[in-house]
Amino acid sequence: MDYVFDFSFLESFRSEIINGVRLTVMLTVVSILPGFALGTACAVGRLYGPRWLQTAVTIYVEAIRNTPLIIQVFWLFFGLTVLGARIGPFNAAVIALVINTGAYSAEIMRAGFQAIPKGQLEAANCLAMTRRQIFWNIQLPQAAELVYPALVSQFILMMLATSIMSQISVEELTGVGYQVQSITFRGFDVYLVIAVLYLALATMLRLCLHGAAQLAFTRLRKLRTPL
Amino acid sequence: MLGVSLDQYGFLVQGAFWTVVLSLMGFVGGTIVGLPVALARISRGWFLCRLSSVYVQFVQGIPLPVIMFVVYFGVSIYGFDVNALVAAAIAMTLYSSAYLGEIWKGCIQAVPKTQWEAGECLALTNLQRFIYVILPQALRIAVPPTVGFLVQIVKNTSYSVVIGFFDLTYSAKILNNATFKPFVIFTAAALIYFAICFPLSRYARRFELRLHRRNA
Numbered sequence: 001m002d003y004v005f006d007f008s009f010l011e012s013f014r015s016e017i018i019n020g021v022r023l024t025v026m027l028t029v030v031s032i033l034p035g036f037a038l039g040t041a042c043a044v045g046r047l048y049g050p051r052w053l054q055t056a057v058t059i060y061v062e063a064i065r066n067t068p069l070i071i072q073v074f075w076l077f078f079g080l081t082v083l084g085a086r087i088g089p090f091n092a093a094v095i096a097l098v099i100n101t102g103a104y105s106a107e108i109m110r111a112g113f114q115a116i117p118k119g120q121l122e123a124a125n126c127l128a129m130t131r132r133q134i135f136w137n138i139q140l141p142q143a144a145e146l147v148y149p150a151l152v153s154q155f156i157l158m159m160l161a162t163s164i165m166s167q168i169s170v171e172e173l174t175g176v177g178y179q180v181q182s183i184t185f186r187g188f189d190v191y192l193v194i195a196v197l198y199l200a201l202a203t204m205l206r207l208c209l210h211g212a213a214q215l216a217f218t219r220l221r222k223l224r225t226p227l
Numbered sequence: 228m229l230g231v232s233l234d235q236y237g238f239l240v241q242g243a244f245w246t247v248v249l250s251l252m253g254f255v256g257g258t259i260v261g262l263p264v265a266l267a268r269i270s271r272g273w274f275l276c277r278l279s280s281v282y283v284q285f286v287q288g289i290p291l292p293v294i295m296f297v298v299y300f301g302v303s304i305y306g307f308d309v310n311a312l313v314a315a316a317i318a319m320t321l322y323s324s325a326y327l328g329e330i331w332k333g334c335i336q337a338v339p340k341t342q343w344e345a346g347e348c349l350a351l352t353n354l355q356r357f358i359y360v361i362l363p364q365a366l367r368i369a370v371p372p373t374v375g376f377l378v379q380i381v382k383n384t385s386y387s388v389v390i391g392f393f394d395l396t397y398s399a400k401i402l403n404n405a406t407f408k409p410f411v412i413f414t415a416a417a418l419i420y421f422a423i424c425f426p427l428s429r430y431a432r433r434f435e436l437r438l439h440r441r442n443a
Contacts, residue, residue, distance in 0.1 A: 066421045069382075194293050
């Protein structure tokens with residue numbers, strides 16, 4: 001095989017590629033926290049809410065988890081356009097990611113809440129803490145810490161999933177790759193570079209989330225032990 | 228129905244057929260490649276262990292659409308005329324083998340260590356020990372997560388739309404361009420995906436509960 005690699009596009013399309021990376025990072029960063037908040041709210045609703053709320057959350061979670069993200073994105077983006085709401089591709093992408101991540105983190109957080117040892121809640125009750133205090137000071141931190149590795153994997157999967165957003169003309173990294181290859185006809189070389197960039201982004205995101213865990217979970221930082 | 232003709236729904240079903248075909252190819256390919264990956268992950272040889280771990284981390288750190296593109300453009304530089312189905316099947320194989328390998332590695336490790344030791348006491352060879360003692364037990368543990376991962380495979384075949392493979396998502400996209408009834412069409416497509424995935428999810432959960440009950 002006499003294939004000659006040609007990475008000269010890195011020079012000529014540098015700003016486009018940087019913009020693509022920036023957009024991918026933006027999509028990820030903007031979607032993580034709302035997605036996590038939505039997921040936590042849903043987990044709480046499903047565990048402690050009234051009957052109708054439990055049913056509603058279950059339907060939402062199952063509907064999202066059993067259909068592909070790209071169909072959800074298309075549904076939202078093209079559907080809203082027909083309704084006359086012009087929200088723009090970037091917003092549509094973020095909304096879809098938040099809804100999607102919400103469903104997955106709801107299941108993860110539900111497992112977290114259920115895994116908290118009963119003694120913790122009994123102890124909190126003995127200290128006459130209110131329901132709200134128990135939730136914010138006891139349940140939420142412990143649940144989040146218990147399932148943190150699963151959450152990290154989920155957020156990384158979400159970052160990788162942003163690669164589909166070029167389908168609704170959000171020109172993130174994969175979309176930029178497509179543009180560059182359609183101009184240079186170096187599809188293989190271009191996507192090898194894109195793949196390496198995603199690997200680097202995934203590694204960086206993992207490091208950042210682990211750093212965040214060190215800051216957020218004081219017990220973890222002081223004792224250096226898993227829960 | 229709802230401004231979309233029966234023929235057009237038929238077009239969606241045609242796409243769904245190829246989604247199922249690609250899913251099966253991805254699963255079969257993923258099994259064939261994933262099993263050695265799982266074995267390499269637990270092997271005591273430093274090189275094999277390292278190599279398979281790097282492989283898994285690479286595949287898990289690259290989005291599936293990009294894997295699809297790399298395969299699609301990569302195969303063609305060898306001078307083969309690639310059909311989107313072949314490229315998508317190879318990409319799905321790479322993708323599912325990494326995840327399945329990781330899942331099965333966990334299942335093999337979940338077999339209690341005493342089982343290995345007991346096998347050793349009975350003077351079984353390494354191979355015998357693995358095939359007659361460990362594997363049957365690991366298989367039972369492996370059923371729920373494997374069925375669960377099938378859902379991921381079915382859903383992720385939708386990414387093959389980026390290389391223009393005609394699957395359910397692609398047919399829905401074309402139909403939407405033709406009729407511009409996004410709610411109807413994408414809801415129908417979502418329902419078809421749901422009809423494929425939801426039973427699998429349920430099965431996975433039921434298997435898991437049964438397994439827990441047996442172990443309890």
